[in-house]
Amino acid sequence: xxxxxxxxxxxxxxAIIAGLGNRKLGNTGAKLVTTGALFISCALSxxxxxxxxNLGEIGAHDSAAAQFVVxxxxxxxxxxxxVAWALRVDTLTxxxxxxxxxxxxxxxxxxWGYMSEDDSQPRFFAYLSLFTFAMLMLxxxxxxxxxxxxxxxxxxxxxxxxxFWYHKPSANAAAMKAFVVNRVGDFGFSLGIxxxxxxxxxxxxxxxxxxxxxxxxxxxxFLGYRVDTITLICIxxxxxxxxxxxxxxxxxxxxxxxxxxxxxxxxxxxxxxVTAGVFMVCRLSxxxxxxxxxxxxxxxxxxxTALFAATVGTTQTDIKRVIAYSTCSQLGYMFFAAGTGAYxxxxxxxxxxxxxxxxxxxxxxxxxxxxxxxxxxxxxxxxRKHIPLTFWAMMAGTLAxxxxxxxxxxxxxxxxxxxxIIEAAFASGTQSGQFAFGVAxxxxxxTSFYSWRLIFLTFFGTPRWSMSEHIQHAAHDAHGDHGHDDxxxxxxxxxxxxxxxxxxxxxxxxxxPLGVLTLGAxxxxxxxxxxxxxxxxxxxxxxxxxxxxxxxxxxxxxxxQWVKLSATVVMLLGLFMAWLAYIKDTTIPARFTAxxxxxxxxxxxxxxxxxxxxxxxxxxxxxxxRILWKGGDLGTIDRFGPNGAAAVAQLGSRMAARLQTGYxxxxxxVMLLGLxxxxxxxxxx
Numbered sequence: 189x190x191x192x193x194x195x196x197x198x199x200x201x202x203a204i205i206a207g208l209g210n211r212k213l214g215n216t217g218a219k220l221v222t223t224g225a226l227f228i229s230c231a232l233s234x235x236x237x238x239x240x241x242n243l244g245e246i247g248a249h250d251s252a253a254a255q256f257v258v259x260x261x262x263x264x265x266x267x268x269x270x271v272a273w274a275l276r277v278d279t280l281t282x283x284x285x286x287x288x289x290x291x292x293x294x295x296x297x298x299x300w301g302y303m304s305e306d307d308s309q310p311r312f313f314a315y316l317s318l319f320t321f322a323m324l325m326l327x328x329x330x331x332x333x334x335x336x337x338x339x340x341x342x343x344x345x346x347x348x349x350x351x352f353w354y355h356k357p358s359a360n361a362a363a364m365k366a367f368v369v370n371r372v373g374d375f376g377f378s379l380g381i382x383x384x385x386x387x388x389x390x391x392x393x394x395x396x397x398x399x400x401x402x403x404x405x406x407x408x409x410f411l412g413y414r415v416d417t418i419t420l421i422c423i424x425x426x427x428x429x430x431x432x433x434x435x436x437x438x439x440x441x442x443x444x445x446x447x448x449x450x451x452x453x454x455x456x457x458x459x460x461x462v463t464a465g466v467f468m469v470c471r472l473s474x475x476x477x478x479x480x481x482x483x484x485x486x487x488x489x490x491x492x493t494a495l496f497a498a499t500v501g502t503t504q505t506d507i508k509r510v511i512a513y514s515t516c517s518q519l520g521y522m523f524f525a526a527g528t529g530a531y532x533x534x535x536x537x538x539x540x541x542x543x544x545x546x547x548x549x550x551x552x553x554x555x556x557x558x559x560x561x562x563x564x565x566x567x568x569x570x571x572r573k574h575i576p577l578t579f580w581a582m583m584a585g586t587l588a589x590x591x592x593x594x595x596x597x598x599x600x601x602x603x604x605x606x607x608x609i610i611e612a613a614f615a616s617g618t619q620s621g622q623f624a625f626g627v628a629x630x631x632x633x634x635t636s637f638y639s640w641r642l643i644f645l646t647f648f649g650t651p652r653w654s655m656s657e658h659i660q661h662a663a664h665d666a667h668g669d670h671g672h673d674d675x676x677x678x679x680x681x682x683x684x685x686x687x688x689x690x691x692x693x694x695x696x697x698x699x700x701p702l703g704v705l706t707l708g709a710x711x712x713x714x715x716x717x718x719x720x721x722x723x724x725x726x727x728x729x730x731x732x733x734x735x736x737x738x739x740x741x742x743x744x745x746x747x748x749q750w751v752k753l754s755a756t757v758v759m760l761l762g763l764f765m766a767w768l769a770y771i772k773d774t775t776i777p778a779r780f781t782a783x784x785x786x787x788x789x790x791x792x793x794x795x796x797x798x799x800x801x802x803x804x805x806x807x808x809x810x811x812x813x814r815i816l817w818k819g820g821d822l823g824t825i826d827r828f829g830p831n832g833a834a835a836v837a838q839l840g841s842r843m844a845a846r847l848q849t850g851y852x853x854x855x856x857x858v859m860l861l862g863l864x865x866x867x868x869x870x871x872x873x
Contacts, residue, residue, distance in 0.1 A: 191232045192258050192275050195285060196328055198225040199292075200321040207314035218310035219300055222317045226293035229324075233285040240279045241719055243731065254278060254731035257330055264333065268389060276330040276393070280733035283535060284327035284467055287542045288460055290708075292320040294701035298550050299451045301698035302557060306449075312352060316455065319345035323460045327467060332381045332391040335468065339377065339432065342461045343370050349456070350448040362447035369441040373431015380424030383408070387417055397474045404478045422475060422482035426489075429465025433519050436493040440797055442516055446508040450553030453508055454546045457515040463538050466522045473531045473735035483527045487620040490523025491627040496795060498634035502641070503791040506563050507552045510642050514589065515545055517631055521609050524624040530612035530744070531734045536720035537609055540601035543708025544588035550705065551582035554698055555646060558691035560659055565645040567656035572647035574691040579647050581702040586643050588709040590636045590759050595752065604713030606632065607755045608721050608744065614751050615743035629754050636762025644770040 202225035206218040213221065243254065255278035264271040296316055303309055322341025329335035343366075351363030381391060387403060388396050400418065407414040429435070434442035442462070446453055456462060469476060469486065476482050497516035504510045518541050525534035556563055558575050572579040584600070591606050593599020610632070613625040653659040693699070719729040723741040730736045769776040781788040793799065826832075847858075 190258065192236070192256075192277055192328065193260070195229045195232050195289065196275060196321065196324045198229050199317040199324065201225065203314045203317035203321060206310050206317065210310045210314075213310060215309040218313050219296075222313040223293070223296040223300070225317065226289065226296050226320060229320075230286075230289035230293040233282075233289045236277065237282040237286045240282045240731070241716075241729065243279075243728070255733070269385065269391070271331050271333045271391060273334060274330040275328040277328065278733040279730050280467070280471060280535070281328055283539055284463075285324070287463075287539060288320060288323050288327065291542055291546045291705075292316070292323075292455060292460070294546070294704055295451045295455045295550070298454075298553070298698050298701040299449075301695040302451055302553055303449060304695075308352075312349075312449070315345060315348045315352065316451070319349060319455065319460065323464070326464055329393070331393060332384060332396075335393075335471075336377065336381060339428070339464060340374065342464060343367065343374065343432075346370075346445070346456055346461055349452040350445050352448055352452065356447065359447040362441075362444040365444050366441035369438055370431045373428045373438050376424050376426075376431070377428020380421055380428060383421045383424060387421065393471065397472070400475045400478055416479065416481065418475065419479040419481045422472075422479050423485060425468065425472065426465075426482065426486055429468055429523075430489065431465075432468075433462050433465030433523070434493075434516050435465070435489050435520065435523060436496050437489075439493065439497070439516055440794075440801065443509050443512045443794070446506065446512055450508065450549060450556060453512070454549035454553070457512060457545060457549060462515060462519055463522075463542070466519065466526065466534060466538055469523070469526045470531045470535055470734045473526065476526070477529070477735050483529070484618075484620045485527075487524045487527030487618075487624050490520045490525075490527055491620075491624040492520070493517070494520030494524065494631045495627045496520075498631040498638070499791050500794050501638040502634055503788060504638075505566050507555060507565050507568075507642060507646065508549070508563055510565075510638055511545070511548050511552055514548075514635065514638070517635065518545070518589075518606075521606060521628065521631075524620075524628070525609040525612060528613050528616040528618065528621045528624060529735070529737045529740050530609065530616075530721075532721045532726050532730060532736050532741070533605070533608045533612050533744075535734065536717065537602075537605035539716070539720065540588070540605040540708075540712045543705050543712050544585045544601050547581060547585040547702065547705035547709050548589065550698070550702055551578055551585060554578040554581075554694040554702065557694050557698070559653070559656070562656045562659055564656070565642065567652050567659065568646045569649040569653075570647070570651040571691055575693045577693055577699055578702065581706050582643065582647075584706045584709045586639045588713075590639050590762070591632065591755055592759065593713075593756075599713055601709050601711075601713035604717040605720075607752070608717070610755050611747050611751055612740060612744045615740060615747050617743075625751075629758055632755050633758035633762045636759045637766050640763050640766035641770055644766055648771060649774070 199222075202222040206213060206222050209218065209221075240254075255276065258275040258277065260273040260275060263273040296313065299313065299316065303312055306312065319342060322338050322345055324338070325341060326335055326338025329338060347363045347367045350366055351359050353359045384396060385391055387408065388399050390396065390399075403417050406417045408417045408420060409415075410420055427438075431438040442457070445456060448456075476486070494517045497513045497520065501510050501513035501517065504513060518537070522534045522537050522541075525531070525537065554575065555568070555571065555578060558571065558578070559568065562568075588600040588602045589606075591600070591602040593603030610625060610628045613621045613628055615621075694702075719725050721741055721744070722729075723738055723745060726741055727736050727738050769780075790796070
């Protein structure tokens with residue numbers, strides 16, 4: 189397992205070389221170094237995952253073989269705080285390693301094509317590799333302090349990546365928003381770590397989990413009240429998870445993060461930063477299992493997030509924002525799965541979601557690339573004939589996220605992972621679980637609707653390119669550049685210059701990742717569901733790396749048939765609704781929005797969360813800032829401090845300047861007056 193050091197630190201080394209080498213390496217050199225390092229990390233990660241997968245299949249009971257801790261160095265030693273920098277490798281880590289390195293390596297390769305015309309490619313690839321290193325540090329953490337290091341590292345790298353195009357004010361604002369909102373969650377996470385150290389006297393994750401049962405039922409003082417110790421710790425840690433994984437209340441940064449380049453969206457939203465919260469809850473699942481209140485909170489927040497994001501996704505027109513809200517909704521699924529005790533199902537959906545969501549984001553990037561950076565789906569249409577490979581890739585991703593499949597025969601990835609979460613929520617038997625089940629079924633209906641809406645608006649119907657300013661500029665450029673891209677010239681019309689614009693398929697570096705991720709979207713569910721959530725193999729596969737409830741898994745597989753069919757029925761209903769509104773009768777959306785104007789605006793404006801925060805926090809903060817600036821800083825401190833002293837000195841200098849007349853008799857008079865004054869003083873003494 190010494191290869192784990194290479195897996196983790198190769199991306200860091202590549203980021204340093206590409207970042208510092210920059211001009212000397214050039215674009216190609218930076219891309220080769222970073223992409224090569226990530227593919228090596230990916231190649232080393234899969235054997236580790238297959239090793240644990242094989243342990244689960246053969247049912248090995250050797251606990252020593254189920255986890256490894258590779259020491260790196262002593263990190264912090266201060267009185268009772270002893271933090272060693274070590275890399276923990278168990279089944280949970282192995283799953284995250286293949287998810288992070290696979291998606292990141294493919295995103296690196298995809299960026300060769302997508303960012304080929306950018307002027308700052310070495311900087312971009314350095315940021316990508318730095319982000320991957322921070323995420324790998326997070327998932328291999330053996331202590332909460334080390335996890336917090338990776339936690340903040342992905343926050344920093346995401347800020348750099350979201351604001352990569354810093355010449356755009358919107359990108360700067362989005363990066364700042366992500367940074368600030370995550371600071372709120374991270375404050376709760378840090379309080380949770382402080383509470384853990386106060387209660388357990390250690391931040392080592394294995395030691396915390398081992399000692400946790402002895403503190404069940406104890407209380408601790410917090411804000412003047414006595415509260416349950418484990419509940420307080422879990423909720424504080426969960427606040428951190430809400431910020432990083434964009435749960436309701438701390439979700440507002442996620443859609444705005446679309447301001448970054450599309451490969452960044454795939455990396456952040458598919459497999460890495462936003463799944464950190466889910467990973468943390470599953471890593472500490474034995475702790476969460478000791479507090480029914482904490483798991484109930486996780487369940488309700490996850491279900492509410494799944495519902496909120498799914499409703500908003502139905503009205504968005506930006507192709508990347510639709511997929512972003514889809515990510516937010518799917519994260520809600522993962523959290524309420526964890527809240528109902530189905531941690532294996534939560535991680536299984538995290539695993540499959542990484543493939544089909546990265547596929548959808550990169551597929552959207554391919555569409556945007558073909559449409560000259562136009563992102564509004566209202567200006568697409570009829571693209572399946574022009575970019576067929578991208579079309580089939582996104583079809584596979586859509587079939588996966590909507591959960592298409594036939595029980596006992598074959599299903600796409602989401603058919604196994606998302607349906608398992610829905611069934612587990614019902615099987616949990618708790619009130620919160622029943623609520624989550626109802627929400628999950630309704631959210632699955634909306635997921636199917638907005639996913640097929642995206643496909644129909646983008647790839648079917650008649651082209652609506654003439655409405656897009658981006659396409660008009662591209663068409664004019666193509667027609668004005670004689671001898672260049674002659675294939676654009678066919679069908680040229682002076683009345684509609686966009687008729688001469690033909691969308692083109694993406695280059696090979698962008699298509700290869702789409703092909704690999706398509707395989708994951710198609711086969712990840714059927715290939716691994718027995719190991720992740722199977723009642724026979726699940727406990728052996730996870731080997732205690734998370735709390736695996738074998739009884740719940742048995743109950744999940746034994747739910748009534750109508751529960752099993754509910755997800756498939758609503759998936760078909762959502763498909764029919766999308767087909768009816770965007771293929772059969774395209775006047776339905778306009779008539780619906782006119783009839784239900786209030787509801788439409790409510791969803792279009794994202795339940796007015798941004799406006800609410802603007803009223804509660806942004807405007808009062810700006811008002812207070814202006815008061816402190818003009819009344820405090822300028823009106824008081826500067827007035828009576830440096831500016832006041834400067835004014836006195838300036839006044840004195842002006843008065844002294846008036847005495848400097850330049851006439852000799854004036855100076856002689858002053859001297860005589862001075863001598864007279866001195867003589868008078870001497871005589872009076």
